[in-house]
Amino acid sequence: MTALRPIRLVVVAGARPNFMKIAPLFRELKARARFEPCLVHTGQHYDPAMSDAFFRDLGIPEPDLNMGVGSGSHGAMTAQVLLEMEKVLEAQRPDAVVVVGDVNSTVATSLAASKLGVPVAHVEAGLRSFDRGMPEEINRLVTDVLSNWLFTTEPSGGANLLREGIPEEKIHFVGNVMIDTLKANRARAGELDTLERLGLASGGYAALTLHRPSNVDEPERLAALFDVLEEVHREIPIVFPVHPRTRAAIGRLLGDRQLALRTTEPLGYLDFLRLMSDARFVLTDSGGIQEETTVLGVPCLTLRENTERPVTIHQGTNTLVGNDPATIRAEVRKILDGEAPSGRIPERWDGHAAARIVDVLERDLG
Numbered sequence: 001m002t003a004l005r006p007i008r009l010v011v012v013a014g015a016r017p018n019f020m021k022i023a024p025l026f027r028e029l030k031a032r033a034r035f036e037p038c039l040v041h042t043g044q045h046y047d048p049a050m051s052d053a054f055f056r057d058l059g060i061p062e063p064d065l066n067m068g069v070g071s072g073s074h075g076a077m078t079a080q081v082l083l084e085m086e087k088v089l090e091a092q093r094p095d096a097v098v099v100v101g102d103v104n105s106t107v108a109t110s111l112a113a114s115k116l117g118v119p120v121a122h123v124e125a126g127l128r129s130f131d132r133g134m135p136e137e138i139n140r141l142v143t144d145v146l147s148n149w150l151f152t153t154e155p156s157g158g159a160n161l162l163r164e165g166i167p168e169e170k171i172h173f174v175g176n177v178m179i180d181t182l183k184a185n186r187a188r189a190g191e192l193d194t195l196e197r198l199g200l201a202s203g204g205y206a207a208l209t210l211h212r213p214s215n216v217d218e219p220e221r222l223a224a225l226f227d228v229l230e231e232v233h234r235e236i237p238i239v240f241p242v243h244p245r246t247r248a249a250i251g252r253l254l255g256d257r258q259l260a261l262r263t264t265e266p267l268g269y270l271d272f273l274r275l276m277s278d279a280r281f282v283l284t285d286s287g288g289i290q291e292e293t294t295v296l297g298v299p300c301l302t303l304r305e306n307t308e309r310p311v312t313i314h315q316g317t318n319t320l321v322g323n324d325p326a327t328i329r330a331e332v333r334k335i336l337d338g339e340a341p342s343g344r345i346p347e348r349w350d351g352h353a354a355a356r357i358v359d360v361l362e363r364d365l366g
Ligand code: UD1
Pocket: 015, 016, 017, 044, 045, 046, 047, 048, 050, 051, 071, 072, 102, 103, 104, 105, 135, 136, 211, 243, 244, 245, 248, 286, 287
């Protein structure tokens, strides 16, 4: 009997929100004898707190290759990943490349692969904010049009793709790999001393994250946002792990303003999961956190005008508040008065998305 030919995949991660998505995928691929996965880190995020801590927390093996592209303008970063990825794919000639999410590394890889005729699997396809002012929206549109497999997390994803003319047979509603990771790690996070270390009582604080250009790149908007957040902080303490992009923006735009919030360095995955789980509510402009709070049943106020993840509003605990102080104040008040939406867990956010994805790839590439 001749052995079956191995299926060779290049799996790509670049920035913090990618790492929790590739962890369950890579584990599933490694567990199946048929696959030979190769992990490539583009190096878009490179600070230990933005990268290494996640590999460690999530038990992701050392990348087979680290491109070390680092920071730069969108054009520079995308171009560098494109150049480097072309070399990697030409040398490796994999059966397919797997990309996740919507960061610059995702779009650059899809472009390099599709020009070389390497099929692209996009995990978390079809999400749309309908706001082309967001760099991620451009990345999503381009990646999806180039992809051969489009793995979606929620019904809106499939509907958006069909409207854009993507053939139905390329679209697979598999659920959410980020939630695979959350479910696999929730118990471990529950054992950490995160709250003790930060001097917090369960349910007695709010957690904040902020990094979107629309919130942090314009001085007046950023200052007004901090004004209202500091007001909320006087009522319930706000813990704020600060993204490097935001730290730089505060220094550049707000001079020596000392925030009255409880700031920390960026936290690792497990500490942040613990912080979210025990928060009275979360304030954020992140995409993934809207999904994680929905599964945790923690109210989430999203500091954006739109979301590409509408299921978190229709079924989950998410409310869009933009950056209008009156709306933020009113929605915080509702939560403190016990009127937060309780929500339910969206379909197929059950911890088995990675297995569904790998089933499809094995069927199609085997
Ligand atoms: C990127 C993603 C965004 C994601 C976010 C999460 C794109 C277009 N955006 O945005 O979708 O939600 O990551 O973090 O890909 N920096 C460091 N150390 C690092 C990484 C970044 O100091 O490890 C600083 C650099 O000054 C950099 C800035 O943060 O210029 C922004 O980083 P960048 O990767 O460009 O984009 P993010 O805003 O983090």
